[in-house]
Amino acid sequence: MxxxxxxxxxxxxxxxxxxxxxxxxxxxxxxxxxxxxxxxxxxxxxxxxxxxxxxxxxxxxxxxxxxxxxxxxxxxxxxxxxxxxxxxxxxxxxxxxxxxxxxxxxxxxxxxxxxxxxxNHLAPPEQVTTGSGGQYRIYSSFWKALQQQLPPDDPLPMPRSIPAPDTWPKSDRLADWNLLPTSPDWSGGFDWTPGEAAALAKVKSLDINDYDTARNMPSQEGSSRLSPHLHFGEVSPRTVWQATGRGDTTFRKELAWRDFTSGVIRALPRYGEENGRPAFDKLPWRTGAEARRDLKAWQQGRTGYPIVDAGMRQLWTTGWMHNRVRMITASFLIKHLLIDWREGERWFWDTLVDADYGNNAVNWQWVAGTGVDANMFGRIMAPLSQSAKFDAGDYIRQWVPELAGLADDVIHDPEGAGCRPRDYPAPLIGHREARERALAAGRKVR
Missing domain, CATH: 3.40.50.620 (HUPs)
Known part of the structure; x- marks a missing residue:
C-alpha cells in the first residue's frame, strides 16, 4: 500500500x-x-x-x-x-x-x-482541557494541568530506511518557487543554519543552567535560539524536553507556552486578527499620516529610544530578536505610540524567521492587554529603565553604531543625558507624555 x-x-x-x-x-x-x-x-x-x-x-x-x-x-x-x-x-x-x-x-x-x-506538542491541546472540556485561557492554569501529563513520551527514532513507491510522481524544482530574496537581498545578515541536523546539534549543545537570568540580558547569548527550528518542526518539543533533563524549569515552561498558544488559537481561530477582549474594540488607536510616520520609524529602528532601535535593527538584519527586547519593542509601539498591536504583529510576521501564528498573536495580545491572558493595558514598560536594568549597553552598541562611543551611564538615554549624537534621532515622544496618553486611551475602554 x-x-x-x-x-x-x-x-x-x-x-x-x-x-x-x-x-x-x-x-x-x-x-x-x-x-x-x-x-x-x-x-x-x-x-x-x-x-x-x-x-x-x-x-x-x-x-x-x-x-x-x-x-x-x-x-x-x-x-x-x-x-x-x-x-x-x-x-x-x-x-x-x-x-x-x-x-x-x-x-x-x-x-x-x-x-x-x-x-508537534508536549501533549495534544485536545488532551489538556478544563473540567468542562474547553481550552485553558490562563497560562498558569494550563501549566498546572499540563504537568499531570508530563513527561511526554520518548521521541521516536529516525527510520533506517523509508519504503519507496515503484514510480515517483513529478516534482517542482525548489529554485522555481523563488523563496529567496532577489533585489535587494536583505538576508545578508541571517546567520542561521536551517535544517534538522542543525536543530539536533543545537539541542545537544544546550546549556540552560542559568537560563532564567541569562535569557533577559540582551548583551548575553542567553537564549536557546531554537525557536525557528521548533516552528518549522525540525526538532520536536519532546526531543528538546528530553535533552534538558532536570534542567531549568523556566526553559521547560517556555516549551509549554508553545502548547498553550496552540490551545488558544484552537479555541479562538481569529485570535491573530481580533481582540481577545472585545471591550478593546473601542480603544482609540492612532491613525493617519503622523501615526504612519511613527510606525515606519519603529520598523526602521529610528524611534530615539536606543533599546527599541537596537531590537528593531537586530530583527531586520537577522530575522530574530532577543525575547526581552521583543516585549520592550512591542510595548513601545502599543503604549508609547498608541498604534494598533496588529500593525506590529504583521511586521513581525514578515520579518521573523520564527513567526508563529499562535505564539505571535498571543504574545502581542499579552503585551497589549487585549488578550484572554494578558497584562493590564495600564502596565507600560519603561524602555529606558528596562535597558539599564538588563544591562543592554553592549547590545545597543552592536546594533546602533551611532551610539557605540557612549559610556554605560548615558547610552540608555542619550537625550536625557544631553549627549545625543547628531546622526541619531530625537525621541518620537517623551516617556511621561506617552504614558499619560496611553492611560487616557485605556480609560475610554473601561
Whole structure:
C-alpha cells in the first residue's frame, strides 16, 4: 500500500509519528505543498520563506539518504494532495496535526483519507482541557494541568530506511518557487543554519543552567535560539524536553507556552486578527499620516529610544530578536505610540524567521492587554529603565553604531543625558507624555 506523507511545519525525520506510521504501512511519498492560497492574509512572510528554502534543501538530502524522495508541489494543499493521491493510487495521507485555522480547514477538506498524528506538542491541546472540556485561557492554569501529563513520551527514532513507491510522481524544482530574496537581498545578515541536523546539534549543545537570568540580558547569548527550528518542526518539543533533563524549569515552561498558544488559537481561530477582549474594540488607536510616520520609524529602528532601535535593527538584519527586547519593542509601539498591536504583529510576521501564528498573536495580545491572558493595558514598560536594568549597553552598541562611543551611564538615554549624537534621532515622544496618553486611551475602554 502507498501513502502520502504531508509535510508542513514538521520538516524532520526524527520523532515523526506520521512518517513512522506511513512507513509501517508500506511505500511512502513525502510531499511538501507550498500553499499561498489557503492562509489568505497569513501567507508565509519573507523571512519564513527564506528559512523554508534552506530547510527543504537538507530535508530532501536526508530523504534521499533513506532511499526516498521529497516531492514539491504548489497550490491549494487539499486539492493538490487529492489529485496526487489519485495519480499515485495512495489510499491514505498521513500528517501531523496542526492548529492554525487554515491548516484545520484543509484537514477537514481532505476528509477520511487523511490520517492525523500528534507530534508537534508536549501533549495534544485536545488532551489538556478544563473540567468542562474547553481550552485553558490562563497560562498558569494550563501549566498546572499540563504537568499531570508530563513527561511526554520518548521521541521516536529516525527510520533506517523509508519504503519507496515503484514510480515517483513529478516534482517542482525548489529554485522555481523563488523563496529567496532577489533585489535587494536583505538576508545578508541571517546567520542561521536551517535544517534538522542543525536543530539536533543545537539541542545537544544546550546549556540552560542559568537560563532564567541569562535569557533577559540582551548583551548575553542567553537564549536557546531554537525557536525557528521548533516552528518549522525540525526538532520536536519532546526531543528538546528530553535533552534538558532536570534542567531549568523556566526553559521547560517556555516549551509549554508553545502548547498553550496552540490551545488558544484552537479555541479562538481569529485570535491573530481580533481582540481577545472585545471591550478593546473601542480603544482609540492612532491613525493617519503622523501615526504612519511613527510606525515606519519603529520598523526602521529610528524611534530615539536606543533599546527599541537596537531590537528593531537586530530583527531586520537577522530575522530574530532577543525575547526581552521583543516585549520592550512591542510595548513601545502599543503604549508609547498608541498604534494598533496588529500593525506590529504583521511586521513581525514578515520579518521573523520564527513567526508563529499562535505564539505571535498571543504574545502581542499579552503585551497589549487585549488578550484572554494578558497584562493590564495600564502596565507600560519603561524602555529606558528596562535597558539599564538588563544591562543592554553592549547590545545597543552592536546594533546602533551611532551610539557605540557612549559610556554605560548615558547610552540608555542619550537625550536625557544631553549627549545625543547628531546622526541619531530625537525621541518620537517623551516617556511621561506617552504614558499619560496611553492611560487616557485605556480609560475610554473601561
Amino acid at each position: 502507498t501513502s502520502l506523507l504531508w509535510l508542513r511545519q514538521d520538516l524532520r525525520l526524527h520523532d515523526h509519528p506520521a512518517l513512522t506510521a506511513a512507513a509501517h504501512a508500506g511505500a511512502v511519498i513525502p510531499v511538501y505543498v507550498l500553499d499561498d492560497e489557503a492562509p489568505g492574509a497569513w501567507r508565509m512572510g519573507g523571512a519564513q520563506r527564506w528559512w523554508l528554502h534552506h530547510s527543504l534543501t537538507p530535508l530532501s538530502k536526508s530523504l534521499k539518504e533513506k532511499g526516498s524522495k521529497l516531492i514539491l508541489r504548489r497550490g491549494n494543499a487539499a486539492e493538490v494532495l487529492a489529485d496526487l493521491a489519485t495519480e499515485t493510487g495512495a489510499e491514505t495521507i498521513h500528517a501531523i496535526r496542526h492548529y492554525e485555522p487554515w491548516w484545520r480547514k484543509l484537514e477537514d477538506a481532505l476528509g477520511d483519507r487523511l490520517c492525523l498524528h500528534d507530534g
